[in-house]
Amino acid sequence: MIPGLLVSAPASGTGKTTVMLGLLRALAQDGLAVQPFKSGPDYIDPAFHLAAAGRASYNLDSWAMDEALLGAIAARAAGADICIAEGSMGLYDGVATRGRAGFGSSAETARRMGWPVVLVIDAGGQAQSAAATALGFARYAPDLPFAGVILNRVASPRHERLIRAGMDHAGLAVLGVLPRRGDLALPERHLGLIQAVEHPDLEAAIAGYATFLRDNVDLAAIRTAARIGPAPPLGSLPPPPAQRIALARDAAFSFTYPHLLEGWRQSGAEILPFSPLADEAPAPEADLVWLPGGYPELHAGRLAAADTFRAGLARHADTRPVHGECGGYMALGAALIDKDGTRHRMAGLLGLVTSYETRKFHLGYRRAVLTRPMPGHPPGTALRGHEFHYSTILDSPDPPLAKVADADGNPVPETGACRDRVSGTFFHMISAEP
Structure with a gap:
């Protein structure tokens, strides 16, 4: 197995996709072979991941996939140095209320793969209270590995000091602090992001995200936080319906x-x-x-x-x-x-x-x-x-x-x-x- 992390957030709209793309590209620029994954059934994000990392991204879905299929998909990381997965919606949000083995949440994916969670917190409109949110997510499931937080949309150095004080009090690691910028949002339409092939200048956007992450995130701490989890049973990918x-x-x-x-x-x-x-x-x-x-x-x-x-x-x-x-x-x-x-x-x-x-x-x-x-x-x-x-x-x-x-x-x-x-x-x- 390859060491990995899962990038998630308390809710949609916090900037985790921007963080994910910048992180994939920055680590790849450092010479790492980075294997991206997407937790849940999203079929748009993997194309963005491929553009950022240069490796095909695969979905991991704890409701729709049995252990053997999860293992077969996890094996796509062979030859990589690190796995980075992007969560769906909020960390504990499952689309299902019951199912084959789980609810389809990003927390389930992280737990099954043994990957610590990097929680992206939108710090807008709060200071020390952000630590209470992060602490609740870290303790909601005590068996879920938790790496730390990346603070997004931080307004000023004073704002950062106040939030860091709260995180220090809660005993949570701050892995990055992203200043507020209005040009980091990806274009969207009614089903979420536009497709990667429709982006007017995707390569320039991803390069900009990578520079922004490199300037404001501790990449060495991110790499150190990655963990190797227990290998799921190795199964087979679905066979073709025709030749x-x-x-x-x-x-x-x-x-x-x-x-x-x-x-x-x-x-x-x-x-x-x-x-x-x-x-x-x-x-x-x-x-x-x-x-x-x-x-x-x-x-x-x-x-x-x-x-x-x-x-x-x-x-x-x-x-x-x-x-x-x-x-x-x-x-x-x-x-x-x-x-x-x-x-x-x-x-x-x-x-x-x-x-x-x-x-x-x-x-x-x-x-x-x-x-x-x-x-x-x-x-x-x-x-x-x-x-x-x-x-x-x-x-x-x-x-x-x-x-x-x-x-x-x-x-x-x-x-x-x-x-x-x-x-x-x-x-x-x-x-x-x-």
């Missing part, structure tokens, strides 16, 4: 979990990327077409005009399977209505009609038991995944693909759909239960 997989990949379709792609490649599958936005058809020799999630609603007009893509997709579906997740599922439907109420023609391989004109938030873990086959999985298979979108179903005339429930076992109406060789789900698959 030759045509994978849609562009600004409209980009949300594929890295551990899935790695598992497919590791098992010898050939991944054949193509761009629906460039009006490219899937490779004719592909055994399966896979449309991942993304932002088709932002490109609906171009997708509606992509005749070559749509015709190639229909030809493939005549003889071989096609599957879509979330955005890919919507693109397989009859129509997508954008936020302005404009109706755009989609592939028409399913009867699904979705709308962003009336937004409805869908978020949470999903457990789906297939009632019909899905590429790579027979009926009866239980899949674990995550759903995160704002679209509303106006029509779905096709048979359901699965019985879907949230993490508490409550039924979810978005059951996916299938027609002949075409299937789709609103949840992004993370793993299949043994």
Whole structure:
């Protein structure tokens, strides 16, 4: 195992992603091979991690993954000098209230991997009280290793002295103090950060974060705080659903979990990327077409005009399977209505009609038991995944693909759909239960 740390915070919006990216790049600049991870089901942050560290970032999810899969993903750190994981939401916030083995919190990830927590505290509007917050997080779970705090948005030297006095009183190590700066926020949209490929100058932004962290964080103390935890049992990454997989990949379709792609490649599958936005058809020799999630609603007009893509997709579906997740599922439907109420023609391989004109938030873990086959999985298979979108179903005339429930076992109406060789789900698959 490789020594590691987990960067977390009391809540979202404290600056932990900026700290994470700056830390990854600064350590890499020091000559370390840095392996990034993301705790939880986020599918945007890993692309930023890759840009900062130069190594693919993988999700670790204590609700959706069993111990064997966690071990297989942790083994991706082979050859690295240090692992740095980024938490989701607040440190103890679980998206589930019960599940296979846990609630899906960042604290669970840190505990299972044996990685001490670096807590990023937004110090705005408080002084010594910040220490009470940090102390509560450090003692809430006595068995959770705790490295110390990085203070963010500190207004002045006097402000820093007051906060440090509180941290000294609480016996907590201060690993860094970041002055307040207004130019350190990453661009966002309704699902969180924009995608890494959309950032106007990501390399310059990350280089700036690294300089800022180097000037204000004790990197030597960070490295010293990293610990080697007990190795999870070594399992296997998920096998591929086909031998030759045509994978849609562009600004409209980009949300594929890295551990899935790695598992497919590791098992010898050939991944054949193509761009629906460039009006490219899937490779004719592909055994399966896979449309991942993304932002088709932002490109609906171009997708509606992509005749070559749509015709190639229909030809493939005549003889071989096609599957879509979330955005890919919507693109397989009859129509997508954008936020302005404009109706755009989609592939028409399913009867699904979705709308962003009336937004409805869908978020949470999903457990789906297939009632019909899905590429790579027979009926009866239980899949674990995550759903995160704002679209509303106006029509779905096709048979359901699965019985879907949230993490508490409550039924979810978005059951996916299938027609002949075409299937789709609103949840992004993370793993299949043994």
